[in-house]
Amino acid sequence: VLLLNIHHTAVAVRDLDEALSDLAAQYGVVPQHREVIIEQGVEEAMVAIGGSNLQLLMPLGDDTPVGRFLSSRGEGLHHVAFQVVDIEAALAHLEESGVQLVDRVARRGGGGHRIAFVHPKAFGGALIELVEVS
C-alpha cells in the first residue's frame, strides 16, 4: 500500500454551520467544498489546511452512521483518511493481511473520490478511511 498523504481528518458535529463559524472565527479558515451525500447520510464540508484537510461531518438523521456515533460518543474526532494510489490494491493487501474491513469494495465518497473504510479494530481503535482521489 502506497500512502500519498493524510487526505483529511474528520470531526463529527451536530451543527455544521455553527462548527464552520467557530472554525472561521478561531482559525480564519473556510470550506472549499460542501456537499450532501445521501448514501452516507451526511452533509460534509472540507477545509484545506496546508497540505491536508479538516473534514466536518453532520448526520442527516439519527439513524445514520454519524448520527449513531454522535449518540454514543458525542461530537469529536471521527476518522482519519489516508490517500492511496490504488484503492483496489490497498483493499486487497489489507484483506490478505487479515485486516477487518468495513467496505470490501470501494464506493463513491465526497468530491467524487473513491473511498473505503477499515475497521477500527485493525489499528489502535482508529477508524481509517482510504481515499483514491479522482
Place this chain on the structure above:
Amino acid sequence: VLLLNIHHTAVAVRDLDEALSDLAAQYGVVPQHREVIIEQGVEEAMVAIGGSNLQLLMPLGDDTPVGRFLSSRGEGLHHVAFQVVDIEAALAHLEESGVQLVDRVARRGGGGHRIAFVHPKAFGGALIELVEVS
C-alpha cells in the same frame, strides 16, 4: 491565526510497539521519531505520511492525561494538531475570542516544538493542539 498545516493527527494506543507493527504491516510506514516525554506522561511516535504526520501516543501510566483518556474512551483518535506561525499570537487571539484553553501558555512538546492545547468545547468536541515548529 495563520495555520500552516495539519501538523499531525494523534491516536491513543495501549501498546506502542504493537500499533507501530500493525501500521507497518498494513501501510508500510515507519516512525521517523520516537520519544518519551515525562512531563506529559507519554511515549510518542511520529510517522510521516505525505505532507502531514500520524502521531501515536502511549501513556506512561494510568494516572496521566492519555491514561485517563484510554480508561474512559478506549483506544482511538485523540487530537488533531494545527501548525501555527506564532503560538503566542494564536493563543492571544483565541483568548480574546473567548475560547477556552487547556494551556494558556505554550510549553515544550515532542521534537522540541512549542505546543498548547485548546479545550474540545471550543470546536466540535475535538481536542486541538497548536504547534509552533522549532
